[in-house]
Amino acid sequence: MYAHVIVDIANSQTDKVFDYSCPDTLACGCRVKVPFNGRVVEGFVTGVSEETSYPKDKIKPVASVYDELPALVPECFSLMEHISIRYRVPCALALRLFLPSEMRLGKVRSKFASFVSVGAALPEGKRGPKRREVMDFVGERGEVSYSEACDVAGGDVVRALIKAGNLIKTERKEGRKPMREGFGIAKTDVVLTPAQESALKSIDESDKRVILIHGVTGSGKTEIYLNVIAKAVAEGKSAIFLVPEISLTPQMLAQFRSRFGDMAAILHSGLSAGERFDEWWRLRSGEAVIAIGARSAIFAPLQNIGAIIIDEEHDASYISETAPRYSTVDIAKMRAEYNGCKLILGSATPSIESYIEADEGRYGLIKLTERINGRPMPDIITADMRREARKGNFTGFSSLLRDEIQDVLESGNQAILFLNRRGYSSSVICQECGYIARCEHCDVYLTYHKEEECLKCHYCGATYRMIYACPQCGGKHLKYGGTGTQKIVSELKSLFPEARVVRMDNDTVSGKDGHYNILKKFADREADILVGTQMIAKGHDFPAVTLVGVIDADMSLHFNDYRAGERTFQLITQVAGRSGRAGEKGKVIVQSCCPENYILRYVTSYDYDGFIANEKGVRKVAQYPPYALIVRMMVTGEDNAAALDVLKNVYFAIAALKDEHPEKFIFFNRMHSPVKMIKGKYRYQVLMRLTDDSLLEKFYDMACMYETPKTLVYVEENPTNLS
Ligand code: ADP
Ligand code: ZN
Numbered sequence: 001m002y003a004h005v006i007v008d009i010a011n012s013q014t015d016k017v018f019d020y021s022c023p024d025t026l027a028c029g030c031r032v033k034v035p036f037n038g039r040v041v042e043g044f045v046t047g048v049s050e051e052t053s054y055p056k057d058k059i060k061p062v063a064s065v066y067d068e069l070p071a072l073v074p075e076c077f078s079l080m081e082h083i084s085i086r087y088r089v090p091c092a093l094a095l096r097l098f099l100p101s102e103m104r105l106g107k108v109r110s111k112f113a114s115f116v117s118v119g120a121a122l123p124e125g126k127r128g129p130k131r132r133e134v135m136d137f138v139g140e141r142g143e144v145s146y147s148e149a150c151d152v153a154g155g156d157v158v159r160a161l162i163k164a165g166n167l168i169k170t171e172r173k174e175g176r177k178p179m180r181e182g183f184g185i186a187k188t189d190v191v192l193t194p195a196q197e198s199a200l201k202s203i204d205e206s207d208k209r210v211i212l213i214h215g216v217t218g219s220g221k222t223e224i225y226l227n228v229i230a231k232a233v234a235e236g237k238s239a240i241f242l243v244p245e246i247s248l249t250p251q252m253l254a255q256f257r258s259r260f261g262d263m264a265a266i267l268h269s270g271l272s273a274g275e276r277f278d279e280w281w282r283l284r285s286g287e288a289v290i291a292i293g294a295r296s297a298i299f300a301p302l303q304n305i306g307a308i309i310i311d312e313e314h315d316a317s318y319i320s321e322t323a324p325r326y327s328t329v330d331i332a333k334m335r336a337e338y339n340g341c342k343l344i345l346g347s348a349t350p351s352i353e354s355y356i357e358a359d360e361g362r363y364g365l366i367k368l369t370e371r372i373n374g375r376p377m378p379d380i381i382t383a384d385m386r387r388e389a390r391k392g393n394f395t396g397f398s399s400l401l402r403d404e405i406q407d408v409l410e411s412g413n414q415a416i417l418f419l420n421r422r423g424y425s426s427s428v429i430c431q432e433c434g435y436i437a438r439c440e441h442c443d444v445y446l447t448y449h450k451e452e453e454c455l456k457c458h459y460c461g462a463t464y465r466m467i468y469a470c471p472q473c474g475g476k477h478l479k480y481g482g483t484g485t486q487k488i489v490s491e492l493k494s495l496f497p498e499a500r501v502v503r504m505d506n507d508t509v510s511g512k513d514g515h516y517n518i519l520k521k522f523a524d525r526e527a528d529i530l531v532g533t534q535m536i537a538k539g540h541d542f543p544a545v546t547l548v549g550v551i552d553a554d555m556s557l558h559f560n561d562y563r564a565g566e567r568t569f570q571l572i573t574q575v576a577g578r579s580g581r582a583g584e585k586g587k588v589i590v591q592s593c594c595p596e597n598y599i600l601r602y603v604t605s606y607d608y609d610g611f612i613a614n615e616k617g618v619r620k621v622a623q624y625p626p627y628a629l630i631v632r633m634m635v636t637g638e639d640n641a642a643a644l645d646v647l648k649n650v651y652f653a654i655a656a657l658k659d660e661h662p663e664k665f666i667f668f669n670r671m672h673s674p675v676k677m678i679k680g681k682y683r684y685q686v687l688m689r690l691t692d693d694s695l696l697e698k699f700y701d702m703a704c705m706y707e708t709p710k711t712l713v714y715v716e717e718n719p720t721n722l723s
Helices: 074-086 091-096 101-106 129-141 146-153 155-163 194-205 221-234 250-263 273-284 295-299 328-339 352-359 385-390 399-411 485-495 511-523 564-576 598-604 608-622 640-660 696-706
Strands: 002-007 018-021 031-036 039-049 112-118 143-145 167-173 210-215 238-242 264-267 290-293 305-311 342-347 364-368 379-384 414-418 447-449 454-456 463-465 501-504 529-532 545-550 587-592 629-637 665-678 681-690 711-717
Touching (some): 129 146, 129 167, 143 146, 155 167, 194 221, 221 305, 238 295, 250 264, 250 290, 264 273, 379 598, 640 665, 640 681
Parallel strands (some): 210 364, 414 529, 545 587
16 A cells, blocks of 8 residues: 655645555554655655555655544645645645644653553452552452552552552543633523524525624624534534634633533643643544634534634634734635535624625625613713813823723722733824824824834835924824833722722733633622733623723724724724623723724714725725735845845845736835844835735745745735734
8 A cells, every 4th residue: 555645844845745655554644754855754644545656666665653543634635725725835834734733743642541440359368468458449449540559558569469460550541621611600591582593593594605793792692603503513513613812711611611511622822732632632533523712723623514603703813924824714614615514703893804795795694783681782982082181181091981980999890991002112193182193105104113213104114203292283292102001000009099900911911820810800809990901802791890991092093004993993892892791881981082083983883884884985995905905025034134135036026027017016115024023033025015816826936936045935915914
């Protein structure tokens, strides 16, 4: 027999199938070790057959086989082909997506535990009280762990008994269960609302592969997901459920835990390598049939999938930022197609791309316009921070927000204060008149660069002198760099010394327990106010929260990205959705230096449709995605001169392409990337905006052609992060 093997080397020269002779028992999908160019490397068996096109005398045998059960299911190879074509990556790199990284190179193995049980009876009359004692101990219990037996009589005695056959030792694979129980009351006796019933019915009856559930915050989407999954499982199928960041949503976990128990496995980055490995095998072996996790769980080793669900589908974390730069929704579509199952996308604020798909009839659309039990949406009120400044208040708190916090503390409710601190720097805004520095050539705001003390446009690279007074009103209170969560907490403590405050951001949370402990403390009402970054905006269901404060809506509004408006709308709507979910009606205070901004007006009136209609218009006229394609060619390397050389080559090649097809280029520029160095690598980019994707193939070819051993070249399509 011959095995057709893809070697696990991500390199275009090795990106083909090599043949090795192998035992008859070897199955497609197994990982093997094979000799390759004088060394032994890992490889994936893509097929076995009696045929080979290689000269038979030259063929080498497979060196060893890793798996009893093939790690890769047949679907992997079909997806591999799609992925390697769609994202222009070698097959090996595509296949790696399907395996937890710790499985490669045999870094982690299953953990085995030893047990002992009684074998042949001890001959009567033989002395040795210790032997008797341990035999009785094991006999009474039937089976005990090896270490427990040793505790009774010592390892020497136990080993001697095993040797003599009086005790029998067995080894079993032991699962490292990562399942933290989550918290919150998991409701088991939920009666579906008519809206939920009819949503489930529409999903069932729809002839569309993809269905978008556009449901306001608190409309009971989770219950719909649970029912869809339960149905798939009842039909003997499996399911995938994705959330942006599983470790941030312990309440969600509790729900799944109580409903599905061990049938659900959790895959996420917060797990230890061993835990992830075991959860992964539970799915692969069929012991668990529901995969829950963040982006990478879309590659879960499931077969016969009955439903794929992506919650908060608009979330930026669903786009991979390392090669292959895949979109999770794209992969999910491929898997749904392969398995003939439905893909369900859910959000209170669908992305503009998904909205257009649904609007134009390619996706099914389900709308949930009301909260469960007709609970009111919270009132969203803007606080004008310019007015506060005129009154001499330069703190992070408007008088309105202060009053509302006071109320919450007095009534024993809870508040969430949200501060968006995205990116490494931000735009410059006048606190007195709301003026914001913008580029003369592009429709974007300028970014403050602290090290060079200047303002830059991240779209065209233009540099402007730093301003210290407002060009519009002469005001001296310019805000840049923004207010951090730490500062907000200390101001809060001096305003409300009696309040119990917890803070959650990248600095406070380390490891998987960090998030959990903070959220648990808040859920247990051991804190009154939770202050945090976007980590706290997603999916939480804290019944006692009646106030949400958005400290600085301008920060994300003026982030220099064509998606700034969309992101702001989504973020504020999401965070506002944490308020008033149970008892009392909630309130949301949004602080801004320009509350008249149209996006904030759409947010406060819950006018998603109006917002989208407007945003579509803006993007169409200004030629931004989805009506154009942004392509960024990145050139990075530790050697600055070498990287610059490569950049020059890439730039001239693209310039030549532009001369050939001038009509396809809307914008074209070469510059330092906004973040000039990451992890010791210089970063350069050629940024383009194109009318369509017809030249994409050429950019990918260029990336392969100009890459050198020292300098990496890669293509990003509509990058979510332009830093
Ligand atoms: P969403 O995900 O749409 O924001 P959730 O699924 O978190 O909303 O639901 C909001 C709240 O309503 C949760 O506390 C949930 O337990 C509750 N809920 C959902 N469905 C029902 C129902 N049929 N009956 C009673 N409560 C429900
Ligand atoms: Zn510009």
